Amino acid sequence: MITLYNLKQSRSQRIAWLLEALNMPYEVQNFDRDPVSKLAPQALRDIHPLGKSPLIKDGDTVIAESGAITEYLLTRYGNGKLRPAPDSNDYAGYLQWVHYAEGSAMGAFLIQFLGSSESSKPFCNAQFDLHINYIESSLKNKTWFLGDELSGADMMMSFPLQFALTLVPKGQFPNIERFVSQVENHADYRKACERIGELELGKSS
Structure with a gap:
């Protein structure tokens, strides 16, 4: 099952939206920002050194960057959904x-x-x-x-x-x-x- 690491008030909504649209089961781990710096906690940086969100984990693979996550999920699990075929005009x-x-x-x-x-x-x-x-x-x-x-x-x-x-x-x-x-x-x-x-x-x- 995919794990979505969500730093509150980040870019995670669009990855959760993608997972919902693909009807994929996933679990969410939420992280609060530091109240002063607004940065991620150490616990999120322990998962990925950048401490950014969203992150996903699929098996032993941790992926950062929304664009990379989107391409990964659609390539591996999309079955042609939510993106045009490579030979299409779009x-x-x-x-x-x-x-x-x-x-x-x-x-x-x-x-x-x-x-x-x-x-x-x-x-x-x-x-x-x-x-x-x-x-x-x-x-x-x-x-x-x-x-x-x-x-x-x-x-x-x-x-x-x-x-x-x-x-x-x-x-x-x-x-x-x-x-x-x-x-x-x-x-x-x-x-x-x-x-x-x-x-x-x-x-x-």
Whole structure:
């Protein structure tokens, strides 16, 4: 059975969502953040040196990084679900969104959140605008990122967009807002939250 190591208020919801969507049995081990530093406890670093979440364990194998976990689970256990076939027209787009989520989008959103010096603000603002507008336009007239079908790409993009919406006025990016609402009301996402708790980005702790 898969074990999901969940650091509270992390990126774990999307992996729990994936496990629920694949109808896979899994167990959850929850970890609280340090109340001052907000970092992971030593117990999580004992499982993986980075002390990041999500982590999964499958047998003796521990895997970090949401994108790697997503690809591992879909390759080993997906049976063709939640991703297009490698010879399909959608496969390249699928790969792009899976890796773009943490490779480019989240970086641009984080530097906007963390602030910047006066000299770097123009660059940071421009990068934030570039990425959020690219995503907004990519979702136009689409149910999910690849069209009508949910995929692992949507699961990977869910957390960056939930985060991004805390940084902008409501109503500015309607396609992203619709996507996030769709994510948070998806039946399997709701089951995931029942297992590991709600994500509370933008809410004071």
